[in-house]
Amino acid sequence: MxxxxxxxxxxxxxxxxxxxxxxxxxxxxxxxxxxxxxxxKYNTLPEENGGVEITNVESLQFDLDIIEAATNKFSEDNKIGEGGFGAVYKGTLPNGQYIAVKRLLVRSGQGAVEFKNEVVLVAKLQHRNLVRLLGFCLGGEEKILVYEYVPNKSLDYFLFEPSKQGELDWSKRYKIKEGIARGILYLHEDSRLRIIHRDIKASNVLLDDNMNPKISDFGMARIFVVDQTQANTNRIVGTFGYMSPEYAMHGRYSVKSDVFSFGVLVLEIISGKKNTHFYQSELAEDLLSYAWKQWRNGTPLELLDTTLRNSYSRNEVIRCIHIGLLCVQENPANRPTMATIALMLNSYSVMLPLPQQPAFLHRSRAKLNKPITELESDQHTSQSNGWSVNEASFTELYPR
Incomplete structure (x- = not known):
């Protein structure tokens, strides 16, 4: 070659x-x-609510052994509360950090859905008035959420326990209202997502060492797309006394549903009485109608908690009652947004419109205790315009 x-x-x-x-x-x-x-993809939780994706979800995952050790195998001594989807335990990690562990009910038909919902939502939310999600655990049948530990229990513990009411003077109550408003405003407008909480109530507001409020329990929350203002559902979840009438009766919810719940909460903070207290007494009125009656009679201070009689700001109390009544008006369009409410609470230069008659929520004890067993899934629509042991954390109805 x-x-x-x-x-x-x-x-x-x-x-x-x-x-x-x-x-x-x-x-x-x-x-x-x-x-x-x-x-x-395998290590990421299934996407929910319009394809919102969690990245690095494995970094949020705790081993079941660590959670069991932290809570002494879910000891009753460590139990600090219970809601509609499971119990909550105090725990201590090996580094000494305190945590709150929400252990979902094993046989809860909604457990997996609510678990994923909370992980998807709360992992993306960072605000001083929201409880921070530290991680989660999936082990066998266990579905567990791990939150920061908030030491002073929930707001209802201080508002409605006679021995604790005196610890919340007017300045603390006003500060708590402002913090809750900021937290809801963040959910509605300032976070990357528009989130409707759907279960704003006193037992879902936790208090830290300095009595700063932190909104918790996002198991019923829903994400809206940017231009969406309202959605419909066949599955009504929430708590009697806090649900807006359009949601309770017709399954329509929006940011104004949370505004209604906030208004009820404001009136509870002022009065020191549960809205449901009126349902369970011989009084014919609920808290909203009682507040409206006092407002119309020119005696709004009759609503004030008696433990506050010696130390309060008259103008602030009346203004807060005014704001509360604006929030619980029957027509959602007449309710202010959370951005406006935040301004109302922080500035006296903001003029308040006159409130109209609120949505009276008379309900019989039979309706309050009516058992519901069947569930249906949410049906979202888009429109371009516009941990307390003795309280059930959700109730289900079917809209008319």
Whole structure:
């Protein structure tokens, strides 16, 4: 074989080998990419509420052994509350950090859905007036959420326990109202997502060392897209006495549903009485109608908690009653937004419109205790305009 033929043969071999080598390298890189993508997808919780995705979800996951050790295997001594979807325990991590562990009911038909909902939502929310999600645990049948520990229990413990009411003077109550308003405003307008909580109530507001409020329990929350203002559902979840009439009766919810709940909560903070207290007494009125009656009679201070009689700001109390009544008006369009409410609470230069008659929520004890067993899924629509042991955390009805 001559030198020319050898040179040609070498070039031919090189021409064949190099493309093959490049192809193998590209194939290897492609396999690595797809394996990594598949592994990431496998380790990510299923997407909910319009395809919102959690990234690095594995960094939020706790081993079940660690959770069991932290709570002394879910000891009754560590139990600090219970809601509609499970019990809450205080725990201590190996580094000494306190945590609150929400252990969902094993046989709860909604447990998995509510679990994923809270993980998807709360992991993305960072605000000083929201309880911070530290992580979650999936082990066997266990579905567990791990939150920051908030030491002073829930707002209802201080508002409605006679021995504790005196610890909330007027300045603390006003500060708590402001903090709750900021937290809801963040959910509605300032976070990356527009979130409707759907269960704003005293037992879902926790208090830290300095009595700063932190909104908790996002198991019933829903995400709205940017231009969405309202949605419909066949499954009514929430708590009697806090649900807006359009939601309780027709399954329509919006940011104004949370505003209504906030208004009820404001009136409870002022009066020191549950809205449901009126349902369970011989009085014919609920808290809203009682507050309206006193307002119309020119005696709004009759609503004030008697433990506050010696230390309060008359103008602030009357203004807060005024704001509360604006929030619970029957027509959602007449209720202010949370942005306006925050301004109303922080500035006396903001003029308040006259409130109209609120939505009176008379309900018989039979309706309050009516058992509901069937559930249906939410049906979202888009419109371009516009941990307390003795309280059930959700109630289900079917809209008319």
């Amino acid at each position: 001559c030198a020319g033929e050898k040179k040609l043969s070498s070039i031919t071999i090189v021409a064949i080998v190099i493309p093959i080598a490049v192809s193998v390298v590209l194939l290897f890189i492609g396999c690595c990419f797809f394996c990594r993508r598949a592994r990431k």
